[in-house]
Amino acid sequence: MTPRDTASDRLRDRIAARFESPALRWGGIGLILVLMAVLPAALGQYATVIMTNALLYVVLALGLNVVVGFAGLLDLGYAAFFAVGAYTIGILTLDFGVNFWLALPVAVLAAAIAGVIIGGPTLRLRSDYLAIVTLGFGEIVRFSARNLAITGKASGLSGIGQPWLFGWHIATPTDFYFVFCALAILAVVVSLRLENSRLGRAWLYVRHDEDVAEAMGINRVAVKLAAYVTGAIFAAIGGAFFAANLGAISPESFSFTQSVLILMAVILGGMGKIPGVILGAFIVILGPELLRNLGELRLMVFAVMLLLIMLFRPSGIWPKRGVRS
Template sequence: MNGYRKKLPVVLLLLVAAILPFLANNYWLDVATLALFYIVLAQGLNVVVGFAGLLDLGYAAFFAVGAYTTGILMTVYGWSFWLTLPVSIALAAVVGVIIGAPTLRLRSDYLAIVTLGFGEIIRLLAINLSITGSASGIYGIPRPSIGSYVLAGQLDFYYLILVIAILAVLAVKRLGTSRIGRAWMYIREDEDAAEAMGINRINMKLLAYSIGAVIGSLAGSVFAVKMSAIAPLSFSFTQSIMILLAVVLGGLGSIPGVVLGAVLVITLPELLRSVEDWRYLIFGIALVAMMLFRPQGLWPARYDAGQAASGETEAALSGRGDDDVNVDAEKCNA
């Protein structure tokens, strides 16, 4: 019975998301679609920042990699949108490793500065390379198609990004409750202790960067075909901050919290449009107040007994003793 009660809010949320296009006008449908993009991006960044504790101020770079890879392959080489996705994923994973490798020994402010620099490098490359259209960007990106049906309307892209958002949430949830997810959390809490326990922190950090990059690149690929035009301005430092804000606002490491944070970051400024001159001031004051009175986020992460039980099962299969299992369970509940 408890399992059904836990699943009921999820089912209701999916039902609302499915029927929302039939209840909203075109303007709010665009806002909802943008919120779904941010849900995908924020879940990818949640792997890096929320799970592994690696502060990343240049996450929009992965968003740009996916968008430009799809845009170039479709406009220059005439590829199908669906064929560009594996290339976009592979390239983003490589870029994630390239960005992650120099930061393995860095922490705190130094890590933030380096990731910020990499994000700006990607943006500047997009501005200066001719294949990316320089500062003007890439225009005339074809619409994707499924058989003879061309995805061109608002409704088509809403449901496309909704499916990707659901897959991203499910994938991140599975990662968070897996052995890999627990290894990330140990690294986040105490990197030296995690290494002493036998966790390969280098591989785990690179894996976090790569998985976060892959999720961001998927959102970028869909963004490119939805807008049919991309430019470096769409992947600025401000975008990275907005994505990070969604993660922090919802709760680091919290999957439903990140979803809530992404929705609020997009919808609140739109709801305040009636006070055009003051809306960003009000939005900023609300964020500061929230950080003061609820710094753990609106929906902080919680680790239940099921996650600890999963750790016990994996420990038994790997031959670890009861003492090690108890340590894992205590850390998951901490």
């Protein structure tokens, strides 16, 4: 590690230490909330749509962070749960005329069941096998969506209605921006609370040393399954609102690339560290947008940037304290 990195680490720790004083922390949170509230008015509709997408990624990345960052399970098919959430909403609202808010718990349940079906047998295996199985699961879900009549085959589903909430019709991009703000905040709060809990600690124990965790009385399979299902639920909720926002979904929204992008957000920011993962999600979405004036070169430049980040900060931009390479 170069001296410059250590200096930046120290700087970051100093900034983090500042935020440990409650007044400044609440001040910082207040500032972020104000910025989030004025953003649509300040930056216009295009930026609002991009930010909505970034906030969706915050939800998805925090969900995957429970699986990969907390519990240490490599999941290469996470987009499948995102698809389960989106398609459940699409099918229930379009084909069965179910209200969005009634379909939402069904979508969550469907993803949780899918998580148990895939996780139950495979979480007994060590991590590498899990990566292969989840990769396969991701592709199976996408191919099924492309071939089944009920999921609209390759063209997908369209005309998914926009939900009402207590007389508020969530319809415009700005409305959805605020919905995703709320979801992202919820995801952060839930992640923080899980992290500092008996179950959250158990995930870390299992990630660090499965055998010792088991010797300490932790049921490693049950704990991993809980992480897997929790991650699936985050994705399903993201997927449900994603479907309502766009009004149309197709199998290509849930490709392997999608899984990799979410995984990248988690790894880039710093696995297991909530602020890092949020930062990672913003980089993955905003990076290509900010580089838009580079034209054709932008994805290449973006890729080189990612490689450099991983080369110089292998444990992420904002890793857990004390986790430095």
